[in-house]
Amino acid sequence: MVVVRVGVRPPRAAAAATTAGMLLLTAPVALVFWHPVDPGHWTALIAIGALAQAGQYCFLRAYRAADASVLAPVSYSSIVFATAAGWAFFAEVPTSANLLGAAVILGALLFVWWRDR
Numbered sequence: 807m808v809v810v811r812v813g814v815r816p817p818r819a820a821a822a823a824t825t826a827g828m829l830l831l832t833a834p835v836a837l838v839f840w841h842p843v844d845p846g847h848w849t850a851l852i853a854i855g856a857l858a859q860a861g862q863y864c865f866l867r868a869y870r871a872a873d874a875s876v877l878a879p880v881s882y883s884s885i886v887f888a889t890a891a892g893w894a895f896f897a898e899v900p901t902s903a904n905l906l907g908a909a910v911i912l913g914a915l916l917f918v919w920w921r922d923r
Contacts, residue, residue, distance in 0.1 A: 868880075879918050
């Protein structure tokens with residue numbers, strides 16, 4: 807309620823809080839272990855940061871528009887995508903537990919889709 811009274815919309819306030827929290831958690835470590843970044847990598851790093859912020863904002867907007875019970879399986883689908891990316895880009899072979907978990911997550915997504923149809 808304080809956020810609304812001040813005039814800041816809740817998704818923006820949550821995104822700002824997430825950014826500030828991550829800055830406070832990572833800045834001390836960066837000060838100790840920082841290595842100069844190659845200038846050619848700055849574009850990719852800025853793009854990653856912008857896309858992460860945009861994704862967080864979209865995720866917060868989704869929670870305003872739908873019930874958490876509908877969005878929870880979608881949230882867990884990031885595990886499936888991370889497993890697929892590890893296999894595709896780093897030749898990491900998924901374990902049987904990874905595959906079973908992916909099947910459960912995909913099953914939950916299909917169930918939510920079927921239930922809301």
